[in-house]
Amino acid sequence: MGELLKFYVNGKEYTTEAGKTVLEALKDNGFYVPTLCYHPALSAVGSCRVCVVEIEGARNLSTACTTKVTDGMKIQTNSERVKRAVKFNLALLLSKHPNECMNCFADGRCEFQALINRYNVEDMFPKNVREYPADESSPSLFRDMSKCINCGRCVRACEELQGLSILSFVERGYETLPLPAFGFPIAATDCINCGQCSSICPTGAITERQDYRRVLDALEKHDKVLVCQTAPAVRVAIAExxxxxxxxxxxxxxxxxxxxxxxxxxFDTNFGADLTIMEEGSELLDRIKNGGRFPMFTSCCPGWVNLMEKLYPEYTENLSSAKSPHEMLGALVKSYFAEKIGKKPEDIMVVSIMPCTAKKDELTREQLRANGVPDVDAVLTTRELAKLIKMNGIPFFSLPEEEYDQPLGISTGAAALFAATGGVMEAALRTAYELYTGKELPKLDFNEVRGLEGIKESEVDLNGKKIKVAVAHGGSNVITLLEKLKSGEVYYDFIEIMACPGGCIGGGGQPKSTDPNVLEKRMKAVYRIDSEITPLRKSHENPAIKKIYEEYLEHPLSHKSHHLLHTHYTNRKKRIVERVKEFVKDS
Ligand code: SF4
Ligand code: SF4
Ligand code: SF4
Incomplete structure (x- = not known):
């Protein structure tokens, strides 16, 4: 612990570590401070001014998120002046905001709405809502800028976490809005559909594309066999x-x-994750034995696939050709399982529950269809599933626990690891090591690839053959790694990439959170599933996987596996003018 400072809040003495902001020190000591533009994962800018406090000796109110505590500092958080200022600043924002809460996807989960209620803010100023056409161009995102409160969290998320800067503030004063370059629709940009902007937006201005209504209709009509699958990261977050x-x-x-x-x-997408390991691991071993493009990259993250195709297409051949786990499972539901239950693929609807907004966009890929029938019909985010459960009044925590259906519901701890950064690598190494060497792994945990460090690396000895591996998560770290790779500064044989910070546990479709330790907490749960809850911990030991190869797929990388479980990628690097022309033509 660093140097301790004394400070006073509303007349009482407290302590904090030197270097902390007033906001951090107040929160650490149990005080409530309203915030809007502040988010623990981003730099603090103090632009919304709802976290203002009064500091003795300062002429103006200070923003708690940008002011550092000094020894002996005297702070008032609840003076009349502070309360008036917070209410005034909220009322100013409210004057520009439409009163559409009842029809808004963020209703009940909107940080702005919660503050308006908490401070009992009424219309103090004439309503002057900015009219701006909603952007429905993206298969993943819905943007309604009339609901924007200009907090800038989306701009900072895209720049600081993802290194992409797709959004920036344009215009001035009242007209200021966070938009893509030249106000183009988001689908005409290099946006990778990761949805980090949507999970960090405190209002309903940026949300995932809401497909739950379509799923609700399908459930009501019920004219198809309805199959649902859930991704590894959903189970450690939906309870939030x-x-x-x-x-x-x-x-x-x-x-x-x-x-x-x-x-x-x-069914369990974790079954698809075990299958991914069999196919991707075998592909890695095949490249090692017979030659192929190195480094080989993992391919289960569609945000990363978008980033590669749009910005680094020179690596197209380096990507594993394995489909993402939910697409693999979807393909098997519409072939293997359809045969078992005597149905045609088009008579089955597969809905994937994902932590991910990029997986909504992934569905639009032509190469993920067989004879015009998609492997997966709809993707709902963790948030959308929760919305459906709430809409139906289902008492989530009082339900008796139930198990996944068979045979596509059995999975291993290795598959559970897919939820967190480093998990695909660890799962792949467990299987690749044993398949390559024929020996049992002395230790299953690969600690070097665990944790939240942006870029991690390790070396694995496969019977004297040293394999250099790396793991990167979050667009900024991914871009840093790719630039080093391109310049020849680093070399690796196998690289796991996840577009979202922390991997899928921090996916753009996960429950919104302002808990600074949310990723650590979800990650801990992932490792608990692997080591304490799931009896089997290696994908190649999954009995259901062995059975499906025996009964149907023959062996990893077989002709049938290639047909059902593998895909290809394209070069989508374009200048923005070409992208806009293409967008206009398509729409
Ligand atoms: S989806 Fe991702 S890449 Fe696209 S604007 Fe949002 S944060 Fe940026
Ligand atoms: S779109 Fe959302 S996150 Fe972005 S500035 Fe507006 S309110 Fe903030
Ligand atoms: S890291 Fe996971 S949640 Fe994020 S884009 Fe990739 S697959 Fe989706």
């Missing part, structure tokens, strides 16, 4: 939507709730 702490594991309740919604089968 019902008020639980991040990292609460709720597998059994989630499966039970999905059945109550009316799905006929609930």
């Amino acid at each position: 939507e019902f008020g639980a702490e991040p990292g609460t594991i709720s597998i059994g309740q989630m499966v039970a709730a999905i059945r109550r919604l009316g799905f006929d089968y609930v």
Whole structure:
């Protein structure tokens, strides 16, 4: 612990570590401070001025998020002057905001709405809502800038976390808005559809594209066999939507709730993750033995695939050709499982529950269809599933726990690791090592690739053959790694890339959180599933995986596996003018 400072809040003495901001020190000591533009994952800018406090000796009110505590500092958080200023600043924002809460996806989860209620803010100024056409161009995102409060969190998320700067503030004063360059629709930019801007937006101005209504219609009509699958990261986060702490594991309740919604089968995307390891691991070993493009990159993150195709297409051949786990599972539901239940692929609807907005965009890829029938029909985010559960009044935590359906519901701890950065690498190494060397791994945990460091590296010895591996997560770190790779500064044989900070646990479709430790908490839960909850910990030991190869797929990389479980990528690097022309032509 560093140097301790004394400071006073509303007349009482407290201590904090030197270097902390007033906001951090107040929160650490249990004080409530309203915030809007502040988010613990981003730099602090103090632009919304709702976190203002009074500091003795300072003429003006100070923003708690940008002011550092000094020894002996005297702070008032609840003086009349502070309360008046917070209410005034909120009222100014409210004057520009439409009163559409009842029809807004963010209703009940909107930080702005919560503050308006908490401070009992009424219209103090004439309503002057900015009219701006909603941007529905993206298959992943919906942007309604009339609801924007100019907090800038989306701009900073895209720049600081993702290194992409797709959004920036344009215009001045009242007209200021965070938009893509030249006000183009977002689909005409290099946006990778990661959705980090949507999960960090405190209002309903940027949300995922809301596909839950389409799924609700399908559940009501029920003219198809309805199959749902849930991704590894959803089970350690969805409980947050019902008020639980991040990292609460709720597998059994989630499966039970999905059945109550009316799905006929609930399968586990973790089965698809085990299959991914069999196919991707075998592809790595094949490249090692028979030659191929190195480094080989993992391919299960569609945000990363977008980034590669749009900005680094020179690596197209380096990507594993393995489809993402939910696409693999979808392809098997519409072939292997369809045969088992005597249905045609088009008579089955597959809905994937994902932590991910990029997976909504992934569905639009032509190469993920067989005879015009998509592997997966709809992707809902963790937030959308929670919305459906709430809309149906399903008592999430009082449900008796239920298990996934078979045979596509059995999985291993290795598959559970896919949720966190480093997890795909660890799962792949567990299998690749044993398949290559024929020996049992002395230790299953690969600690070098765990944790939240932006770029991690390690070396694995496969019977004397040294394999250099790296892991990167969050667009900024990914771009740093790729630039080093391009310049020849580093060399690796195998690289795991996840577009979102922390990997899928921090996906753009996960419950919104302002808990500074949310990723650590969700990550801890992922490792608990692997080491304490799931009896098997290696993908190649999954009995259901062995069975499907015996019964149907023959072996990894077989002709049938290639047909069903592998895909290809394209060069989508374009100048913005070409992208806009293409967008206009398509729409
Ligand atoms: S989806 Fe990702 S890349 Fe696109 S604007 Fe949002 S943060 Fe940026
Ligand atoms: S779109 Fe959302 S995150 Fe971005 S500035 Fe507006 S309110 Fe803030
Ligand atoms: S890291 Fe996970 S949640 Fe984020 S874009 Fe990739 S697959 Fe989706």
